[in-house]
Amino acid sequence: MDLSTTYLGLELPHPVIPGASPLADDLDTVRRLEDAGAPAIVLRSLFAEQIAREEVQSFLHLDRHGESFAEALSFFPSPERFALGPDEYLEHLRKVKEAVRVPVIASLNGTRPGSWRDYPGLIERMGADALELNIYHLPTDPSVTGDEIEELALQAVREVKRSVRIPVAVKLSPFFSAFGHFAARLDAAGADALVLFNRFYQPDIDPETLTVVPSLHLSRSSELALRLRWLALLSGRVRASLAVTGGVHDGVDALKAVMAGAHAVQVVSALLARGPEYLATIRRELAQWLEEHEYASLREAQGSMNLLACPDPEAYERANYMLILQGWRAGRRAGA
Ligand SMILES: Cc1cc2nc3c(=O)[nH]c(=O)nc-3n(C[C@H](O)[C@H](O)[C@H](O)COP(=O)(O)O)c2cc1C
16 A cells, blocks of 8 residues: 655655654664654654743853853753753764654744754754754743744744744644634745644642642543544644654554545554554554555545535534534533
């Protein structure tokens, strides 16, 4: 089965990619992913906060301001809380490039223009084949408008696009008031791919200890539905390629994302839970489904269930919401 796809201008033999995570921290695991057939590898993110901390630190060191400004460093998370510092990140990227033949996608995480300093260029020079920008913004200040937040992200993308030649993907959250419009603006700003969606790591409250408890749970397939809808709504309407991240756990999940319009299917939780070799299983299940249903290739299925092609476009829209609520009967499932 021909599973080939084009993502970020890269010709890939199939769409199932290990997403940004600790999976690529270790060179042995990176090689295992490649052996399992990973067509590209995404590295974990380097955070803007790490870059800023290092900058303050070298300022203190160079200008002997250590005593008076040492407190400035306390505003940044301490370096031991990160797996790789900025220099180590570049060095690790170089090693991963040496270790595998498949394209390597580096990742920068932040919220505003300028926050990555010259790292996009350094990452390109270190050999990355593409760069994923994770714009993980939590707007906690009620005086900041949606437009201001979007503008910051757009400027950040424009700035990075001006400074590198490698393709740039933008990984996003779904929490924008008019996500479709924002996606179209990112597309116009030059984003080469949109990666849908960041999972939000929601803090919980422990009422006994009166503490806010951070929590990280691996995803479930049920999280895919939100992504499917937005893939379907954007597919065929933006120039950028589309990737899904969040909730892909088997070949049928991957297939649904492709049918909704994904060019690449990123997987993290399933590989963390079952090991790097599970990537080959997802790929095999995807191929098997397409064969059994007599598709000639993956491209034939790609976008076949997007809003433009879907036999029942209302299913993605408000009408469906009304019908589902109206159709509920006690003791049986809506629509059953
Ligand atoms: C332990 C862990 C570490 C992660 N680190 C990053 C990261 O550094 N950068 C990033 O963009 N996403 C990171 N993610 C998010 C994943 O790339 C992915 O978007 C998310 O887990 C949803 O995909 P999944 O359902 O396949 O797990 C991380 C996820 C996990 C579970």
